[in-house]
Structures are given as C-alpha cells and as structure tokens.
Amino acid sequence: MREPTAPPVPALPAMRRQALRHHLLTEIRRPSRRQRRMRVLAPVAGVLTVAVAAGVIAQPWSPDSAPLIVPVEQGERVGASLLLNRMATVVTDRPGPPSGVGGYVYIRSRGAFAELGDGPARLRPVHEREIWIPRNERGDGLLQQPFFHAPIIGVIPQRETLTEVTPNATLVDLPEDPEALLEKLYRERQQRGRGNSRDGAAFTAIGDILRESLVPPATSAALYRAAAKIPGVEVVRGVADAAGRRGIAVAHTEQSRRDEWIFDEQSFDYLGERSYLVADTVDGPAGTVLGTTAVLQRAVVSELGQRPAR
C-alpha cells in the first residue's frame, strides 16, 4: 500500500510573507517590557513541586558587583566513571541516615545565583537557606530564606510554608539497579517533553535528589552508578563550593554551561554545586559563574521550624 504523500498546499503569498517578515522584525526590535530574567541554579521546584520565589538574597542587590570568573579546567571523561563507581562502593558501607525519631528532614545550605539576561552574569550575594521537608508523608514543609522582590532596599527574611511537599521517602524511592534507575529518569524526562537533552535532564534529576534530601546508602550508590552511565559526565578537580571547601566535581556540560556536583575528595561527602559557562556567550565569558552552593547540614528533626544542634 502506498502511504500518503505530501499533498501540494498553497504557498504563502509573497505580499503576505513580506508583511509577516516586517511584523516579526518590528516586534523583536521593540523594547521589551519584560523584567529581567532570573535564573536559579537549583530547579528545586521540580523536586519539591512547590513554587519557590526565584532569586533570593540577603542584602540589597548590588549592581556594581563584578562577575565571578573561575578557570575552566579540562574535564576527564574516563575518570568520571571510575570515581562514581568508587563513590558507590564507599557509600554502601556507610551507616544510613538517622532512622530514629523525627518527621522532617532539615537541610541548611548556602548559595548565590546569577541573574541572567542583562549582559554578563553577576552573582547576587550569598544567602543561607533552610528547608524542612516531610519525611514520610506528603504535607507541609517550610522554607526559610531571605526573599527578594525587585530591586528594593531592606529585604526582610521570611519563612514560607510549603504545601503538598513530596516527602523525602518518595523522592528517594528509586530502583537500586542503576540501569533501571537511569531508564526511569529517561522515561520521566520523555513524559515531561522538551527541555535540555535526555542526558542533561538525567544529570539534573540526579543532582536535584542529591541536593536537598536524605538518601539511603543503597540509593546513593545507585544514583552514583547511574550517573556513571550518563554519556558526557566528567571529573573536574580542584573545585570549591560556596563555603570555600575544596573537593572533586562530577560535571556535565550542555549548551556552554557546566554543572558540577562537588564531593569531598577523601570521604566523598556531598559538599555542594557549582555552575558556570565554559564558552563565551551573551551571558559572559568562559568561566563566568552562574551559581554556587554548599550544603552545610542535613538532619532529622521532629517539628517544622525546629533546628538541630549545629
């Protein structure tokens, strides 16, 4: 049987084509009323399925701060899989996260993110973030960080109750077979549709889980082994997190941007993340930092808003 061939269709009339072209160019040259874009390193909303106000700082915005530029080191492809598999072996022998009392996972971190869309990216000031995530049941969480709305003076630190937060237990309920885990991440990305590449999306998804959750050792191992299977994952050495702690990074580069998870080189504890440009773009030259974070504390607490001993 013959499959239907492309039927002839009327062409766009020349006059009309010209009018559409003129309209297009007029529109894109029109000064935009849109506010500057804000991009945040952590697509946390995806994990917590809560809308978190983007771009958050402790001090008024300082427009004169210089962009932070770091050296762009060559990544190693071969080393990545060795490192991740070694990490998986080491983490398996660790005791799990505290299983005792307490219904909430508490995570304290620090970070700074760049604002994009207006010339070279400049980091906003570093701020601290605390989050309480329900451990087993879907429900309320709490986020404490300085909220920032437009460039105004005097920012008031705020707490925000998060509703319908996916519990930690659900987040880390993942196949322990790395192949199956990666398949699942690829499949979920498929359902979400377009975005970054399949591999980039899987890397981001794993990063989201590592960032703000308590992961049992067997699941950590599976996440590391799955990451080792993502094409293009590299090791970058001599990297520092937002707290200045040095470590070794597992990195993935896409669209001129490299995202790194930073680990302690000896203990393989997760330290934080870093994201920067690896080529010259409209957002700045190679090495321009787009985001930097450090996880300072993870604990289990019994109540929302309760802090563990530091």
Added chain:
Amino acid sequence: MRARIRAGDSDALGELFDAHADAVHRHALWSGSDPAHAEDVVSLTFLEAWRIRESLRPGGDSLLPWLLGIATNVLRNSRRAARRHREALRRLPVRDTVPDFADSVVDRMHDADQVAAAMAGLRALRRADREVFLLCVWSQLDYAAAAEALGVPVGTVRSRLSRARTRLRALAQQELAGTRMIPVEQGEYR
C-alpha cells in the same frame, strides 16, 4: 547563523525567516491548520525561536529542524504560544482575504481536497507518531534532525515512524476491506 541568532542579531532572524518561512508554513498546513492559522503559526514559530534563541545549541547544520520543532510545539499548544505573544499578535497586519490572482479559486479547492484526503489517514495516528511522520516523510527531515526537532532520542523517532507506517498500511488495507478502523491503542510507549 546559529551564533548570530544566539547572540541576538535580528538581521540573522530576518534571513532565517527568508530561508524557512515557507517550510514552516507548509508544515502548519500539513498539520491541519487552515490558511489563517498557518500564518499565525509562522509568526508564532519565529517569535518563539527568538524568545528561546539562547537555548539553541552551538553546533549543527540547518536550523530548519529546530524551527520545525518549535512549530510542532506551537501547533500542539497554540493557545499558550498565542498568550505568550498576544501583544505581538495583536499588531499582526490584517490578513488580505483576496487570493493572489495567480492561483485560481478552483485550484485552491482542488488543493484543499487533496490535503483533506491525505490527512484523513494521518488523523488516525497518535499525535506523537503523526508528528514524526510529518517531519520525516512530508518535511523530509532525517532521523537525527527529527529527533532534534522533537527533543527525543533518534531511536524513538525510528520506532514512532515505523509504528506510523505500520498503522497507515493497516488502515489502507482495512479501507479496502471495508471494515471499521481499529482503535488507537493507549498507554505508555517510547
């Protein structure tokens, strides 16, 4: 060209429009748009292309796959795209309803019938399969380009196209046999 588009060079967008507006327009008509909607799809596709230009990957050849991917998204969700660019659409010049003297009304009606006939079979395909079929067969993108356009792995393009063809064959045979169309199977697939 990619670098210029990414860098925000509006002249480059003009050149891109000259090169590919017709292909995007055809794709919209083939996807079942009426002539007025197809023109909106052309405008929306290029406005969207401009909006997301920074997400354009640096390497690669033709920008047509990228544009047809955007057009496919616009066709999937015209209302959202229209909402996003409503100010621009409001300023879109009014469409001249007088047809070009070059092609007679009779020709146009003939074309419309042909399109309807060719598209009747495609309507029975699942959307994801139909999109792949349109891009690969009618717009003649290769697998890799269609994969780029749709943001899916090449293997997925291959399997969707093969499924589309199998189904079109089955439909054609059934039509000959005069039986009812088989239902589109539901569920998760790659």
